[in-house]
Amino acid sequence: MTEGVQHRRAETAERYEVFHTDCLARDVVDHVTSRWGIWVLISLRSNSLRFYELRESIQGISEKMLAQTLRALVQDGLIWREVEPTTPPQVTYGLTEFGRDVGEPLKELFDRITRRLPPRDAE
Template sequence: MSDVFHVDCPARAVLDHVTSRWATLILAALRDGPLRFSELHTKIEGVSEKMLSQTLRTLVHDGLVIRTVHPTTPPTVSYGLTELGDGLTQLLHGLMTWIGEHAAEVHTARAAHQAPATANASQPAQQ
């Protein structure tokens, strides 16, 4: 097993790749089956075509996503999860479910934490 706490651990690159915002959303989007690039772009709001393309390329190189060219005219391309990617996505689903269930609590805590700082910044300095 790799020691991800060690600076030279190769698992750090994998951690970086799979925990980026766009990679996590792409993997989650592919959980229910293959999608074409345009379908992914529509499903994942806010991702640029360039970032989607770069992230897909990384996930394909990492063996988590498979790029399939269909012999149609013109050729169509779809992206799906490999067995390795499916195993990872099963784990990510739990994380994303937790985030969805607790996002409001996190935002409330963040607002409460920032409120005193905002109040102090708006008060004039005492002489």
């Protein structure tokens, strides 16, 4: 099962008012740029991962914060969530088309930063 909300396309005549506090687009930007949101999107850029795999790939994140971040990103339509009816349930997450589109500049930013940093052994 895939969950998420639909979003108004940028091509529509009426744009979001991102400087208003009740703007949906502002909430999505807050979730993407949150302390952990950006790392979840970067972690999922290559392939889908289960909850525990995401937790292992993002060092320093607690289970509670990962669950909250995933819930927000699923609600925003950036990632999908699939539950396999096993005992215990196996939950897998991946990027939606919207998530890949939003995540691409983040990947680019991440790659630019890591290219510009001095080599690890030069520290």
